[in-house]
């Protein structure tokens with residue numbers, strides 16, 4: 001029997017309007033439409049089989065109140081097209097036109113605060129067989145208001161998940177493929193059930209991969225360490241930004257396989273991602289990371305990150321696409 005949703009169900013993602021974080025306009029199958037009209041059939045291939053690819057792009061309101069600063073827009077567009085390529089999607093968009101469509105939508109919505117933009121390329125056919133070829137591909141983009149995804153003001157609690165990160169030869173995790181996020185959802189739920197904020201997934205070799213929706217860095221003996229992109233992780237754009245910051249700041253880095261036990265010995269640890277931003281980790285499996293407070297390298301990189309994405313850093317202004325909005 002199908003039952004009605006409980007009345008206490010959060011209103012999030014239902015409609016656009018004052019109670020919802022969704023912004024009014026969406027891009028849907030070639031046109032700007034009200035978000036509430038950007039709808040697909042329940043029989044859509046991507047809904048049934050997870051045959052979609054998405055991006056998660058932030059926009060930060062500049063201090064001038066009139067500009068939305070989008071960090072690394074060309075890289076997000078490029079990764080989305082790579083994810084779509086894994087799905088053999090065929091669309092009339094290249095990196096530049098995809099990025100421009102995001103800019104057009106931001107201008108159309110003219111946000112008054114920080115936003116998150118979610119482009120989605122998906123197998124749009126209503127078709128029964130799970131396959132990739134000979135299906136219609138479409139692009140939709142919607143936007144919502146978004147503050148912190150994980151608390152960035154203090155350290156978060158993490159656990160090592162009993163769910164293994166989906167391996168490259170099952171569902172390639174280097175792309176943002178919708179179906180792979182069932183794996184992320186299992187891990188996130190487990191973390192929350194255990195009173196933690198975020199999960200750390202190991203890969204099928206038992207080595208540290210990443211969080212459910214973020215990459216991971218450790219500091220050991222003053223060296224900043226992160227897993228390699230061949231370690232069943234998403235090819236994170238923030239991860240690359242952090243590695244660049246570290247190089248510029250003279251912080252030594254290593255991109256290498258990480259053992260689980262190193263999580264328990266780290267002097268510092270943090271998650272990073274477009275949504276997550278830079279979030280210090282206070283404990284892993286109930287073991288405090290050092291004294292449980294964000295460490296100095298994490299603090300430095302976090303400050304640089306927020307300066308950059310908010311458009312306050314001259315040095316890293318080239319990482320930002322500023323979008324003027326007229327209200």
Ligand code: PMP
Pocket residue numbers: 056176184210211212213214215233234235236237238239272273274275
């Ligand atoms: N890993 C996973 C599984 C993610 O979903 C994300 C969020 N996109 C990240 C890492 C971080 O990637 P990025 O810095 O490109 O947002």
